[in-house]
Amino acid sequence: MSPNLSLSQAFSKNLSKESAFWGLSLLIFFGLGLLGVFTHEMWRDEIRIWMILRDSHSWGDLYYNLRYETGHFFPWYLLLYPFSRLTRNPIALQILHLLTSTAVAYVVLRYAPFSRLQRLLLTFGYFLFYEYSIVVRNYGFSLLFLFLFCVLFGERDRQYWRLAFLLALFANVNYFSWMLANALGIVMVIEFWLHPNRAEMGRQRKTDLLLSLGLWLGSAGLAVLQMIPPPGVEVSPSVDLSLERFASTLASLWKSYAPMPGLAHVFWNTNILDDGVSAVLSVGVLGFALTRFSRYPIVLLLYILGTGQLLAFFLLKHGGGVRHWGYLFVVFIVCLWLTQYFPASSSVEPKGFWHRHQPSFLMFCLSVQFAAGAFAFGMDVLYPFSEAQNGARVIQAQGLVSLPKVGYRDYTSMTVSGFLDQPIYYPESGRSGTFLLGFNIHHKTLDPAALWETLDRTLETGQEYLLILSEPISTPHFPAPLASATE
8 A cells, every 4th residue: 555545545446446347347248238139039938938928918818828937937027028018029128138137247246255357257257148148038037136145145143034035036036046045045044043142033033034934935835836837738757867867967067167168159058078078077066166165064055955956956857958057056156155254164174186276166167157158159149049030031021921821840930920920820739829838738749741731621722821940841842941940
């Protein structure tokens, strides 16, 4: 410190630098995000969100349709629904999602207890900058509540209800946020039970404790109710406990900490390492993580509960994709964040390889995340993420908008309907409309021969129509596809 600079002046100068850091970083994040909005072609799951919102004609209609969004709960849709009354343009969804991800970036850049470089790499990493920002789903929305929870965690000695309220919101976004909210709630209850002044806190803060417990348990129960599938929706398939499934599940841990997409423009959900190598490297990830939290018993318990639930879900219910695996890395970040609120145990003294290379491990993960995010963003800007929007543009450019439209396969041609803002007849589901209620509702797979038989029975003789294909079909009736609706 300069001898002519007072302590208050030095503090103000450092605060000014910090504000400039996160302010400029946030501006760059939002600017690049806008570029991503205007160059990212939404795929089926993304545009389907908007189709459900804009084509649900009332709150009751929206509720009915959302019952079929198994695994994704109501709050995200309820927040977006009013905006779908203002415009039918799907870019509105992308901009609203970008605003949410920018808020997440603000919380990380402003409050995360990491160095400036680490906060920068995390914010512009694969998950926060690309997967949960450019790709429009509700995962980034859940992180906003989770990271705000981390910011306010230090206030738990004064009041719990704010934390419980954030957990209630977090739990009601999707399966994965529900599981992590359960882990956080259990850990908070255990920490309170072990508190030396538990009895006195119970007397002085009875209302706060009861309200908080009610919020947490009530929200968890509400999420469970939203998991109950409506009639016609199949429950998860039979459990696969093969060695290959174990390996791929364990591999998801490495792929979440160090996403390394294939070096091609079709990179999504790919990795340059196979499951066998990734599974072996995942053992190293566990070694570093468990060693890092070994001096913080409460945080270690949170890491085990959070990571264990996710891995069990991937093993027993759904293998998932990179967007789902990202929550494994999020658990690690949250645990790192929360260590600042706990004293390190003096009874545990980590030694050896895992302890010596802790700083290098974190920087390795953040650097890989940053490189993967830059690569994914570049490929998304340069190449179409989905061909559905281009298919809709071809139809419009060729003056074919007024023709009746038939989609085959239904779950991919539906995406073209989203960009045309027009209904399509889906022969495999036997109905006309924009979005489908569920990918397995009234659906029967048709081969090309059965497709033509169905159309001959359904459509008027001699009626002209536009057939939108997601795959080439070989048939004398139709030599080549007119438009593509690939994912």
